[in-house]
Amino acid sequence: MSNYLSMALDFNRSHEYDADLPAFVSAVVVQGGRVLAVGYNRRASSGLQERYRVNEYCCTVHAEVDAVLSVRRKIDLTGSKIYVARRHKLDKVTNPSVVLSRPCAMCQSILHAYGIKKAYYTISNTEFGCMKIISPKLIPADEFYNTDIQ
Numbered sequence: 001m002s003n004y005l006s007m008a009l010d011f012n013r014s015h016e017y018d019a020d021l022p023a024f025v026s027a028v029v030v031q032g033g034r035v036l037a038v039g040y041n042r043r044a045s046s047g048l049q050e051r052y053r054v055n056e057y058c059c060t061v062h063a064e065v066d067a068v069l070s071v072r073r074k075i076d077l078t079g080s081k082i083y084v085a086r087r088h089k090l091d092k093v094t095n096p097s098v099v100l101s102r103p104c105a106m107c108q109s110i111l112h113a114y115g116i117k118k119a120y121y122t123i124s125n126t127e128f129g130c131m132k133i134i135s136p137k138l139i140p141a142d143e144f145y146n147t148d149i150q
Helices: 003-014 047-051 063-071 105-113
Strands: 023-031 034-040 081-088 118-122 128-132
Touching: 003 023, 003 034, 003 081, 003 118, 023 063, 034 063, 063 081, 063 105
Parallel strands: 081 118
Antiparallel strands: 023 034, 023 081, 118 128
């Protein structure tokens, strides 16, 4: 596992998450060997998020979005990479339960809009993946809306 994915997992394990989240996700944005931002999935709490909430299940902020939004007006993210780690709520230090954390279609669109070029993500305790972030216009509709990817 890469150093930055390990770092994302360390941030993940040390963060205080909302107890009712089914899984814990953290994201680390890196550029030129420097960590620019860290984000975590969480319950929506701002007025903007509540305003656009369509039902009770659409009320979380994804870790990738949280990381990007925390620095978007301060730092140019063009060419950055993002590292995403996800673990189950029942994860134990002695028996870690790291699972697939591939960025969803919405997150891919946001990452592309801010110029992030690659995403590295956990697949299991011993595997990780890498994806090139491309324009959502280039992704076939059936793949873009495929909910089985997460």
